[in-house]
Amino acid sequence: MQLQQLLEAMIAYMGGDARRIQHFIKVHALAQLLGRQEQLNERTQFILEAAALTHDIGIKNGEAKFGAGKCSGKTQELEGPPAAAELLAKLGFAPDVCERVCYLIGHHHTYINIDGMDYQILVEADFLVNFYEDGMSKEAIQTACGRIFKTASGIRLCRQMFGI
Incomplete structure (x- = not known):
């Protein structure tokens, strides 16, 4: 029930930005799938989702401060936690x-010292969506x-999705 409420709240929070709403919904769906395939415990799965x-x-806050399209990964990492905590x-x-x-x-744009399956799977799910949305080449x-990628499920899904 809390995740449903969070989904609805995030859609409202990002209202008017369909591209970003679509993005986090896709990342959530893939994270949910990978977490289940990797058999996360209930608490870790909940946190991941x-x-x-x-x-x-x-x-949203990063672009309000620095302008549309000018919100780097590091800015997201700084601006995100206070908004999420609230x-x-x-x-x-x-x-x-x-x-x-x-x-x-x-830390979701920091790819070193990944501590925990929730962190690893979040990164993998975000990459899977970004690969497609950014039109990356098969080589990249x-x-x-x-x-x-470190999880067996993430590696398998990446290979299946992108034919590599």
Whole structure:
């Protein structure tokens, strides 16, 4: 029920930005799939899905500060956690869940020292969506998949989706 409320709240929060709403919905669907395939425990799966829905929440504030299209990954990592913490608290998420979700949002463009399956899968799901949305070449996808992806499910899905 909380994830449904979070989805609805994120659609409202990003209202008018259909492209970004479509993006986080796709990242969520792939993160949900990969988490289940990797057999995450219930708590980690819940955190992963909440993070997938909110991972780009910082874009709105970043673009308000720096202009449309001028919100880097680092800016997203800085602007996202405070916005997410406010939204998650408003929806009654437990403090420990909120803390981990905000950590994941604050690191989802950092690809070193990935600590935890929720973090790894969030990164992989975001990459899978970005590969397509950014129109990346098969060669670039293959390179990124080889460097970033660690889960068996993520590697398999990347190969299947992009024919590599």
